[in-house]
Amino acid sequence: MRKVALGDRAAFGQLFDRYHQLALNLAARVLNERQEAEDVVQEVFLQLWRDASSYRQERGNLSTWIVAITRSRAIDKLRSRKARRVLDLGDNEQMQDFAERLPDPTERPGRLDTQLLMRKAFGSLAVDQRVAIEMAYYEGMSQSEIAEALREPLGTIKTRIRSGLLRLKQALSPDVGN
């Protein structure tokens, strides 16, 4: 990132090679549309190019920063087109999104390990916890909006999110930062 901050295009190209897939997967999951997702990826990397000098490693690793920017921009785009998809508890396909899609065996092993680990961790959550977390994470919905959409008391949603993320913490604790 230091090189990118100095205007090194080759370093920027390497940064793109390393992280664009992660950003694209996330943007595509939020927007459910590839072209818009690619637009988001471009915006994210242009922002990285412009703001590289403001990146501070001690505030978090680079992939965390990229994921945060991508998620924020994708959700903004989602809101702007007012096409928010609300997960339906009866929609099995979306409910099983993480747990049941098989990983691509051609992917590099490191990514495959993380992918399997994350799927396992998500698989360990109760269905209602997972739904609430996904609604917030991918749809950008607040706790009140989730409560309204699911017709559940706000306190119940807060408990689900909190207990779900603590469960995730237990499942991932030895691997965070790897």
Add this chain to the structure above:
Amino acid sequence: MSHEKQFDLCPIYALGALDGEDLREFEAHLETGCQLCDQEIREHSERLALIPQALPNISPSKDLKSRLMTKLDEEAKSRGVVEFKPVTKVPPARARQRRSWLPWACAVAAGIALMVSLTRMSNLNRGLAEQHERLNQQLEQLKVLQKLLSEEKEVTQFISTPGVRITPLAGTDQSPQAAGKILWSPQEKKALFYAAKLPAAPNGKTYQLWIIADNKPFSAGVFSVDPQGSAFLKVPSLSEADKAQKFAVTLEPAGGVPQPTGAMHLLGSL
């Protein structure tokens, strides 16, 4: 609200789902400088950043990177050609006085910039040299093509001359793969000769074309072959053409000889 209750909201805040009164109270709590909550939020954020790792890969468009780089160029142009980004904010005057390292840092930065420029210039020169070499190769190819085209034109014009005859020449035991053709005009006493798949002439040797008329050989000229064994020869004055019976090619000492002495490689009869 107590610290414990605020602490319980850390995961929801990190997820970005906290809103309303909860959010206002929580942010007010953070402003008090609570290190525990700050640390808890950071840890949750790092875990949450792993969630997209579980997603299946979406194939990007092939030109995604090039489009991004084009945008980068456009942005640089719109801002002015050279973009310089300060890494640190300009310090206040007092602090600036204390920073005696600043001139050194500037010198190092200038040195790095110079090195980058020199490296780029070196790459540019290498690129130019490669382009120059490629251009020369293409010019050579162009010359070969122009020569072939010129020969083709000549043949076409010659064939259209009234009375032109064509005699094939076959390879002898010396060069069974070789073949040739002679186009000759008895009226104009001119000829064009083609040969293919002749072996390269050894050092000090050359091929020679003969016209056999009245059972006597007359030299029609010497020629060499290209790496593919092909040859093309124009015979501007073929005095014995009207009496020609045979055509032959022999391998002779360089410069040719008045009478054939070497091995015969091609032979054709009328």
